[in-house]
Amino acid sequence: MSTVHEDTSLEFIASNLDILATILPERLLKPQVGIVCGSGLSTLAASFRERIEVPYSSLKGFGISTVHGHKSALAFGLVGPGDGVPVVAMLGRFHAYEGHSLSTVVYPVRVMARLGVKDIIITNAAGSLDPALPVGTIVSIRDHLALPNLTGFNPLLGPAKPQYPRFLPLSTAYSHSLRRTVFLAAHELGLPSSTLGEGTYAWVSGPTYESPAEGRFLRAAGASVVGMSTVPEVLAAKEEGIEVCVLSLVTNFVVVPDGYRSVREEVEAELAGRPLPPVPQVEVSHEEVLAIGKEKGEVMRSLVEKMIELLGKSG
Numbered sequence: 001m002s003t004v005h006e007d008t009s010l011e012f013i014a015s016n017l018d019i020l021a022t023i024l025p026e027r028l029l030k031p032q033v034g035i036v037c038g039s040g041l042s043t044l045a046a047s048f049r050e051r052i053e054v055p056y057s058s059l060k061g062f063g064i065s066t067v068h069g070h071k072s073a074l075a076f077g078l079v080g081p082g083d084g085v086p087v088v089a090m091l092g093r094f095h096a097y098e099g100h101s102l103s104t105v106v107y108p109v110r111v112m113a114r115l116g117v118k119d120i121i122i123t124n125a126a127g128s129l130d131p132a133l134p135v136g137t138i139v140s141i142r143d144h145l146a147l148p149n150l151t152g153f154n155p156l157l158g159p160a161k162p163q164y165p166r167f168l169p170l171s172t173a174y175s176h177s178l179r180r181t182v183f184l185a186a187h188e189l190g191l192p193s194s195t196l197g198e199g200t201y202a203w204v205s206g207p208t209y210e211s212p213a214e215g216r217f218l219r220a221a222g223a224s225v226v227g228m229s230t231v232p233e234v235l236a237a238k239e240e241g242i243e244v245c246v247l248s249l250v251t252n253f254v255v256v257p258d259g260y261r262s263v264r265e266e267v268e269a270e271l272a273g274r275p276l277p278p279v280p281q282v283e284v285s286h287e288e289v290l291a292i293g294k295e296k297g298e299v300m301r302s303l304v305e306k307m308i309e310l311l312g313k314s315g
């Protein structure tokens, strides 16, 4: 388990504001939009103006991200023309499979809330369960399927806190208004309509990728894409009153063959001198996930920046 100090009191979280006030100029200190960079997507913050990176290690209560493709720093800066919109990005998130507690996983979102973030754009790399969402598609998430939440693994478990609702409704977790902004931004950029899809994100704990039967199960249950992050951050953001947008980059297809070829038949055919054609053995890898992130990072960055520009205009 993480050795991070597990104090999640508002006072402790807010003590980061004093630290940041000694590092950041006034205009960067009150970000309006937060971004969470998914696997291989740290370049989302590459063109922030007046960018200042603050390592998690110089802040209080943050973990260290141990996953390849994730850094461990907050990036502050400005996006868009004129004065620009002040933003903060998590360059590197925490996953439960790294051994982090769920309160550590969502901690940076709570810090963003104390900084005054109103809208959060959470990105991730995900496997597709839907042939209509091929590799390279950016999926605007409209709902989630979180088996861990339904079975007792939820970042909001614990004693009630007066500042938060005890029973958080999730029917509006994925902001309708921000989902509209995604498509308006794509339109302004002239992105082909195939670049962007809509769907439901399944959260699994990982670190294993899905077995074929698990993939089929998630698909049958209504999930479009699957990944090992995001939902805890969504819950914390919603609890904090932040408007949530999630963008999943499809980096691979989850292997869901419709059936299994009988190995008995395969061996018997071979022994009878009529060998069957070999079945391709497909496996996903994190390297493949990162490679697609690198390839499609620019499109994702332009979309996120255009969204922020539009949000800046609408106040």
Ligand SMILES: O=P(O)(O)O[C@H]1O[C@H](CO)[C@@H](O)[C@H]1O
Pocket: 037, 038, 039, 040, 067, 093, 095, 123, 124, 125, 126, 206, 227, 228, 229, 230, 285, 286, 289
């Ligand atoms: O969700 P992000 O952090 O983008 O990363 C995704 O990619 C990793 C697996 O390749 C997992 O951590 C999965 O959740």
Ligand SMILES: Nc1nc2[nH]cnc2c(=O)[nH]1
Pocket: 125, 126, 127, 128, 204, 206, 208, 209, 210, 226, 227, 228, 251, 252, 253, 254, 284, 289
């Ligand atoms: N669980 C899961 N997470 C991913 N992240 C990127 N691709 C995948 C995938 O296929 N499955």
